[in-house]
Amino acid sequence: MLEIRELTLPIGHTDAELRQAAAAAIGTHPEGIGSLTIWKRAIDARKRDRVSFNYTVHVDAEPGTTIRNKAHVGPAPDRIYRELDGLRSGNREKDARPVIVGLGPCGLFAGLVLARMGFAPRIFERGKAAGPRARDVTGFWRRGVEFNPESNVQFGEGGAGTFSDGKLYTQTKDREHRRPWILHELVAAGAPEDILLKARPHIGTDRLIKVVRHLREEIIALGGEVHFESRVDAVLLDANRQVQGIRLANGDTIETRNLVLAIGHSARETFSMIHASGVFIExxxxxxxxxxxxxxxxxxxxxxxxxxxxxxxxxxxxxxxxxxxxxxxxxxxxxxxxxxxxxxxxxxxxxxxxxxxxxxxxxxxxxxxxxxxxxxxxxxxxxxxxxxxxxxxxxxxxxxxxxxxxxxxxxxxxxxxxxxxxxxxxxxxxxxxxxxxxxxxxxxxxxxxxxxxxxxxxxxxxxxxxxxxxxxxxxxxxxxTRSSSPIRITRDPASLQSVNTPGLYPAGEGAGYAGGIISAAIDGMRVAEQIVRSMQ
Ligand SMILES: Cc1cc2nc3c(=O)[nH]c(=O)nc-3n(C[C@H](O)[C@H](O)[C@H](O)COP(=O)(O)OP(=O)(O)OC[C@H]3O[C@@H](n4cnc5c(N)ncnc54)[C@H](O)[C@@H]3O)c2cc1C
Structure with missing residues (x-):
């Protein structure tokens, strides 16, 4: 399988023309190509009088095809996410269950990875599920409902990413191919399929509400728990500052030694609470x-x-x-x-x-x-x-x-x-x-x-x-004012745990390690992988 990059075609071109261009790029005729898959399609508008599509495609070429344009043609990389390969999955009876605070893109994808690996995460989200949350948000915008400090554009299922344009691109390096994995998961949860091939994909608020609900349902089906209207008001530590658990606003305590803090950039009282607990922030x-x-x-x-x-x-x-x-x-x-x-x-x-x-x-x-x-x-x-x-x-x-x-x-x-x-x-x-x-x-x-x-x-x-x-x-x-977090909850680059609080995994936008839906989701996956590794 070959990957051909930088194939430029006019807007309105036909499939046959794309096949012809791909064949020409590898010095063969259109019949010399078997399957052709579009890997990426970008709109090239650098010249307004020549707006065009720019493709990266994968083709099955006849054996012995001579590659002339080596800069733009090469063997197709597999781009498969393999970070969990070979790791032992969890045993719900024996392994301590990780806890995730916040169900934005970071918490959702940390939760999905942990749930797929059998670690049955317990997720606590201060806001409401996407449906009732949407009623609060649109009610407030249209003046029928009072502003709700616990259920708004920043807080609730899907986090700050739910009422958004749902742009899904990032400048974060992705050598481990987490982004294509995330995009496939989003499509499986109901996102439009074109996000898989557009260079600048987006979902839109109208579709995101259903997508985040489906992802949550999958986490639960795999043994995880999701608790809405459950604000975390304290992180419980032992004398060595090792995480022991959390306390919710209603006074309930939940034990855990692995706590993912995926609280977004607007959780101001939660930032104050962790600062008061001595967690290092800058x-x-x-x-x-x-x-x-x-x-x-x-x-x-x-x-x-x-x-x-x-x-x-x-x-x-x-x-x-x-x-x-x-x-x-x-x-x-x-x-x-x-x-x-x-x-x-x-x-x-x-x-x-x-x-x-x-x-x-x-x-x-x-x-x-x-x-x-x-x-x-x-x-x-x-x-x-x-x-x-x-x-x-x-x-x-x-x-x-x-x-x-x-x-x-x-x-x-x-x-x-x-x-x-x-x-x-x-x-x-x-x-x-x-x-x-x-x-x-x-x-x-x-x-x-x-x-x-x-x-x-x-x-x-x-x-x-x-x-x-x-x-x-x-x-x-x-x-x-809320383009990114005004603080960083500093973590050790190797263990991804807080520099002074073992067992605390600050993650996503609020911790200062992401900016946007995809980078927050990638960061949630990285932290979840690290927790899985620590439990081997
Ligand atoms: C209107 C809007 C449009 C946007 N559009 C885009 C876009 O098109 N593309 C893009 O890439 N990015 C966009 N963003 C930014 C993107 O949404 C964020 O970068 C992303 O959501 C960050 O993910 P996160 O999971 O780190 O945090 P968040 O999404 O902020 O999620 C954090 C969650 O933690 C919960 N939480 C906080 N404190 C507690 C607590 N103490 N206890 C329990 N739960 C708690 C919150 O309720 C929240 O649901 C937009 C943001 C907004 C507000």
């Missing part, structure tokens, strides 16, 4: 900014030119980084083509923005986080106060809540007004999509000066790369 850089919305049709034209509107292309994404001197940069975060800006707070009295899309990505606006780096010196973190970043995030979330009128409406401004430091009084052609609604405002009133100044400085540079980005009617909505 501050880390994160970002703060706004959500920016443009008409999706404008972004499509900027990215796809005359190819705009072709169904094979769908709504166009974008991504940018604009360097602003040695210390900071502005960058796009979690871009949602054809999506909505959504209220993503997990605390009462705070406004937090983020974005989501459904699978069809068919809403009128494109949105992305327009973010500026925040460094530990910006929020005066010290060794004694590693939680200072949380206080910084909270301050601006509260300010946004007040500027928005104290009713969970978000302050929003036209980009043209932000550039002129002038409060908006209304909106133009771009209608803000944020639910539960926006209030026209001046975002200088609810963001640090260095952030609004950096945003202003970045706009013209981004506009040169993404035509129309500087559109005066584009809407910026604040504040976006």
């Amino acid at each position: 501050p880390k850089a994160f970002s703060i900014g706004v959500r920016i919305e443009h008409p999706q049709s404008m972004i499509d034209r900027a990215q796809y030119g005359r190819f705009t509107g072709l169904p094979e292309l769908g709504s166009a994404p974008y991504k940018f980084v604009q360097h602003l001197g040695a210390r900071r940069s502005a960058y796009s975060f979690c871009m949602c083509p054809g999506g909505l800006v959504v209220a993503s707070s997990s605390e009462p009295g705070g406004v937090v923005t983020n974005g989501m899309s459904s699978y069809a990505r068919a809403e009128a606006n494109a949105n992305s986080g327009f973010m500026i780096d925040v460094l530990p010196e910006d929020f005066c973190a010290t060794d004694a106060n590693p939680l200072a970043g949380i206080a910084f995030q909270r301050k601006w979330e509260k300010r946004a809540f007040e500027v928005g009128g104290g009713d969970y409406k978000a302050p929003a401004q036209k980009l043209g007004d932000l550039m002129r430091r002038k409060a908006s009084r209304n909106f133009g052609d771009v209608v803000p999509s944020y639910e539960p609604g926006v209030v026209p405002a001046n975002l200088d009133d609810c963001l640090p000066q260095f952030v609004t100044n950096s945003l202003r400085k970045a706009v013209s540079g981004v506009d040169k790369k993404l035509k129309g980005f500087a559109l005066p009617d584009a809407v910026v909505t604040g504040v976006e």
